[in-house]
Amino acid sequence: MATEIELKLRLDPKNVRKLLAHPVLAGIASQKQHLLNTYYDTPELALRARRIAMRFRKKGWQWLLTVKSAEPASGGLAIRNEWETNATPGVFDFSHVDAPELRTMLETARDDLEAVFTTDFRRQLWQVPCGESLIEMAVDRGGIAARGRREAICEVELELLSGRIEDIFTLTRQLQQHINLHPAIASKAERGYRLFLNEPERPFRAKPLPIHAGQTPVAAFRTIALGCLEHFQRNESALLAGGAPEFIHQARVALRRLRSAIKLFAPVLPEDFVAAYGQSWKTLAGALGEARNWDVFLEETLPPIHAAFPHNHDIHRLRNEARRRVKAARRSIVRLLAVKEYPRLMVEFTAAVHALTDSRPVALKTFAKERIAAHTRSARKMAEQYADLNAEERHIMRLRFKKLRYAMEFMAPLLPTRHMKTYLTALGRLQEALGLINDQVTAELLINEALGQKSATAAHGWVAGRQEILVTYIPAALADWLKAHDRMAEQ
Template sequence: MSIEIELKLQLTAKTAKKLASHPLLAGIKPQKQHLLNTYFDTPKLDLQAKRIAVRFRKKGWQWLLTVKSAEPASGGLAMRSEWEAQATPGVFDFSHVDADDLRQFLEQSTGDLEPIFTTDFRRQIWNVPFGESLIELAVDRGNIESRGNSTPICEIELELLSGKVDDIFGLTRKLQEQLDLHPAIASKAERGYNLYNKVPPSPFKAKAATINGQMTPVEAFRSIALGCLEHFQRNENGLLAGGEAEFIHQARVALRRLRSAIKLFAPVLPPEFVTTYGQTWQTLASALGDARNWDVFLEETLPPIQAAFPDNRDIKRLRNEARQRAKSARRSIIRLLAVSEYPRLLVEFTSAIYALTDTLPMPLKEFATERIASHARRARKLAARHATLSPEERHRMRISFKKLRYTLEFFAPLLPSKRLPSYLAALSQLQDELGLINDHVTAEALINDVLAKRPIGPIHGWISGRHELLVKELPEALEIWLTTGQLKIRRNS
């Protein structure tokens, strides 16, 4: 078995033609290959379910059987286990797979394996010495085909042959100085399965944290931060396409979780990392927040107002103006993602995450216990005096509950599995009610912005009435959460 460490970058056909003249490749004669690959799975796609890829590759006159694990990529970087051996087409011999459980699973599945999709592309390869490393730079151009449909391939793969992972990022940064290169997250196999399944782009939600009690706090942060980055990147295409509101919502949640994770782990992170990346995402986060506010106003807040005031002449104007503001907010997001600094930020941030080391080592369970207790104390202190909170303080209470929820979700693998769902459910209900209260406050500000010179007393009165009603219902949700008690880290986690 080998560990494949590679960074994938998207580029246009025009940029691909410019690559060969880059100074870093001067004097290096590229190898040229034609690679035809057929990927196999069972009719029920059992391999995909286990994030395993099996393919036959024709490389010149040679045939290879390859098995890969499919750990998710973030910032374009993927680390995958790979087993490859010479083979006869159609003969599935997995004896070269030295992971016993995986080999047995594959051997049991052999009789059901059938072709799912093919990738057919031409590859140019440069072996580039950079820093202390030797890096294979491969440009692939061709197509993925399945069930009569196809999608193009035009990408760079930077694979670490020897040396340090940081040199892959260093080489990428040098290339990005002259070329438009964007970190890509989906492998050819993932794209092939999407084509086979005819999966349309859909909003991607946060996945469960994959940490354990044997990790250090920095290792846990790395896993969590890369998960947040993947969450954002997988909604990127939906943002660029100006798609449904849920893409904006999920992208916004991804950045909120990422920024919360940086603050949560700040005590064990370098101060310059916290300062730099705690603020770096702010412009994009603000643009997403603006777009999300207009989406919520149009989809959730405005319809009941319109039902309450069917004859109000300002409602139609309000709706039309809100739609224009929502479109403008979407265009702002697209412009931010289109600037050259954005793909560079993805590379820089991913590089910085991998470069982190444990300068203040401490057990993760001890760290998690302290951080959970700190966030819970802050939230409970505000909840205990909810009746006297000002609107600004109530807003801070909402934010503190959100941070507590993210903290619990990040550390979930360490928490008691039986009690956590009910605790999170009570917290979610509380967040929902506080979110509705905040939506009405935001709606009033948005209406003032749109109809600043028009008398809208009845609408404001209706919003204020709903707001007061929600505030009166809040104590019950607070009481339910306050009686859930405390969550403690499991000893055997």
């Protein structure tokens, strides 16, 4: 078994010639290959379900059988297990796979394997020395085909042949100085399956992250941070295409979770890392927040107001202005993702996360317990004073509970399972109730921004009344959370 460490970068076809003339390639001979690959799976796509890709590759006169694990990439970087051997096309011999469970699964599925999709592309290769490392740089141009559908390939792959992961990022920085290269997250196999199934793009939601007690706090942060980055990147292409509301929401959640993780693990992270990356995502997060606020206002807050006052002139004006603001907010996101600083930030952050080392000798479970306790004390203190809080203080309390929820979700694999589901449900309901109040506060600001404080009095009155009603729901939600918290504390 070999471990493949590879960074994938999206390349605009118009920039291929510029890349080929890049100074870093000067004096390095290249090789050209024509690669024809056929990917196989069972009719039920059992390999895909196990995150395995299996293909026959024709490279010149040579045939290769390759089996790859399909661990997700983050920031464009993927670290995957790979088994490859010379082969006869159509002969599924998995004796080279030295992982017994995987080999058994492949051999069991052998009689059901059938072609699923193909990739056909031209590859130009350079072996580029960089620092202490040797990196294979490949430029791939061609296409993916499945069931009569086709999708273009134009990308750069940087594979570490020997040396250090950080040198892949060094080479990427050098390339980005002359050309706009964007970290890409989907492998050719992943794109092929999506084409085969003709799957529409769906919003990608946060997944449980596989941290475990054997990790150090820094290693756990790395797992969490890269998981948050994947969460964002999986929604990125939809953002560039104009972004349906749920894609924007999920991208915003991803960055919120990422920034919360940085704050949560700040005691074990370098101060310069926290200072730099605690703020680096702020502009993009702000643009996503602006778009999300207008989406919620237009789709959730405004419809019942319009239904109650169908002939109100100000409400009609407000709806038209909200639609205009929604479109403007999406254009702002697209512009931010298009600037050259964005892909560079993605690369720099990924590199910085991989470069982190442990500086504080503490067990992860101990660290998790300390940090969750601190977040709980902070939230509980405000919860116990809820009756006396003003609107601004309720907003602060909402943010504290949001941070607590993210901390609990991040650390969930380390925590006792008894009462955990009840606790998280109560915490989620409380956060949702606080969020609904915040939506009304935000709506008031958006109405003023769109039409001015003296206009749309019907909308102002509706929002104020709705807020007063929602505020009365909070004590019961707080009581449920406190009860669930006390049960957890008894364990």
